[in-house]
Amino acid sequence: MKDIDALIAVRHPIGRASGLPNAHYMDVSTFAEESQALLLGQWAGLGVAAQVPCPGDAVPITFAGVPLFLLRDRDGDVRVFQNVCRHRGMILVSEPTRIEGAIRCPYHSWCYSTQGRLVATPHVGGPGRNSDPKLDTSDLGLIEVRSHIWRDVVFVNIDGTAPPFERANAEVIARWAEFDAPLHHDGRAFSLDIACNWKLAVENYCESYHLPWVHPGLNAYSRLEDHYPIEGRGHAGQGTEVYRQLTDGPKRFPDFPGLAPKWDTAAEYIAVFPNVLLGTHRDHAFAIVLHPDGPSRTQEHIHIYYATEQAEPDLADRNSAQWRGVFEEDVFVVEGMQKGRAAPGFDGGRFSPAMDGPTHAFHMWVAQCLGA
Amino acid sequence: MPWGLNTAQTAEIEAGLLRAHAHGDTRTLVSLYTEAATEAPPDAAAFLLTQAWVYALSAGDPRAKTLSETLAAMGRA
Ligand code: FES
Ligand SMILES: [Fe+2]
Numbered sequence: 001m002k003d004i005d006a007l008i009a010v011r012h013p014i015g016r017a018s019g020l021p022n023a024h025y026m027d028v029s030t031f032a033e034e035s036q037a038l039l040l041g042q043w044a045g046l047g048v049a050a051q052v053p054c055p056g057d058a059v060p061i062t063f064a065g066v067p068l069f070l071l072r073d074r075d076g077d078v079r080v081f082q083n084v085c086r087h088r089g090m091i092l093v094s095e096p097t098r099i100e101g102a103i104r105c106p107y108h109s110w111c112y113s114t115q116g117r118l119v120a121t122p123h124v125g126g127p128g129r130n131s132d133p134k135l136d137t138s139d140l141g142l143i144e145v146r147s148h149i150w151r152d153v154v155f156v157n158i159d160g161t162a163p164p165f166e167r168a169n170a171e172v173i174a175r176w177a178e179f180d181a182p183l184h185h186d187g188r189a190f191s192l193d194i195a196c197n198w199k200l201a202v203e204n205y206c207e208s209y210h211l212p213w214v215h216p217g218l219n220a221y222s223r224l225e226d227h228y229p230i231e232g233r234g235h236a237g238q239g240t241e242v243y244r245q246l247t248d249g250p251k252r253f254p255d256f257p258g259l260a261p262k263w264d265t266a267a268e269y270i271a272v273f274p275n276v277l278l279g280t281h282r283d284h285a286f287a288i289v290l291h292p293d294g295p296s297r298t299q300e301h302i303h304i305y306y307a308t309e310q311a312e313p314d315l316a317d318r319n320s321a322q323w324r325g326v327f328e329e330d331v332f333v334v335e336g337m338q339k340g341r342a343a344p345g346f347d348g349g350r351f352s353p354a355m356d357g358p359t360h361a362f363h364m365w366v367a368q369c370l371g372a
Numbered sequence: 373m374p375w376g377l378n379t380a381q382t383a384e385i386e387a388g389l390l391r392a393h394a395h396g397d398t399r400t401l402v403s404l405y406t407e408a409a410t411e412a413p414p415d416a417a418a419f420l421l422t423q424a425w426v427y428a429l430s431a432g433d434p435r436a437k438t439l440s441e442t443l444a445a446m447g448r449a
Contacts, residue, residue: 056432099430100431100432101432101433104429104430109426109430111426111429111430119429120425120426120429122425122426123422127415128416128417128420128421128422129418
């Protein structure tokens, strides 16, 4: 259960603040409480639109324990539904599939359109009778979840209480307005299964303090002093002033159109709270969607995007491998911090006032969402 | 037979239905349920046409429209 005094201590000025206590990384009831406040009650990343490229494509995703499916409907719009039949509660979509016509429940074959309308209730009034005067089916469509696509990420507000996405994330949307161009998925999505609480992945992503130690390869060209922190409403992260493009002789990825000159060498990495980690550069972008799986397990789903449809394949392979390498370098620290939180004497730790601003900003956001 | 038919033809349709169910061959299911309905008394036919209709709906098979109209005309919508 949450300890309000500890959450108040999180919100102290950074030099005096404590991090979130161990229970927030290990305890099942705290995880449930956080799931409600931080995942279901906010705009959380569920997946990417590129996962459902064609009308009828459907992918089941259980998020924070809630069975959902992502679907591209007949008109091409991406929608998210609760993955449950309105009759007796059977799961409707159990594996990625292409729905050719209607979504047919595998139990008694009630059928739903890809827009969620209930279109058939076979034998519901007895054999060969497909309606029943005693049963009103007019409001038994699929339960749709509020969703919003930004930078190809499908964000969902499962409990329906969050302010509109554009309002909740107005600052980060404005910050990256220049990058508001079509994103082309590279078709090389990959996932990492990590033994840590999802928040540790966010915390580690936000900060550049660890770069020289954990990513010496990155830091060969990017020194700590070339990085700057980013903190804003609902997001935090870091930027670099020395991004260098991958090249192969004269080959390089084309740039996103219309960028200011500062982006020739700048790049930014921002965690959009709660669970979406975004990166952008002049010539490519990526999105990492975190799927919490209990207090101490997380799946990271990683998607890379380019400005054009056919990114140079050799270069795209290299870029994908390079990012995979970087993200894998972070695994031992997030798993190590998870293990460290079993030490009863750990009090949530301290923050470097100079280096840990973004991490502290995330903890303050958590504490605030939990009512501190 | 669950729908009260007889004859060797019915046995053949039933075998075909079982095969089509096993292979998830929705289009064949639509055809065979529709075919079985032609010989059946009204209640059984409504049952069989409902089966055909639902499989047609789920497959996006254009026969769904006619089947639903037929059922509606039988008062079974
Ligand atoms: S539970 Fe879906 S049709 Fe019965
Ligand atoms: Fe890292």
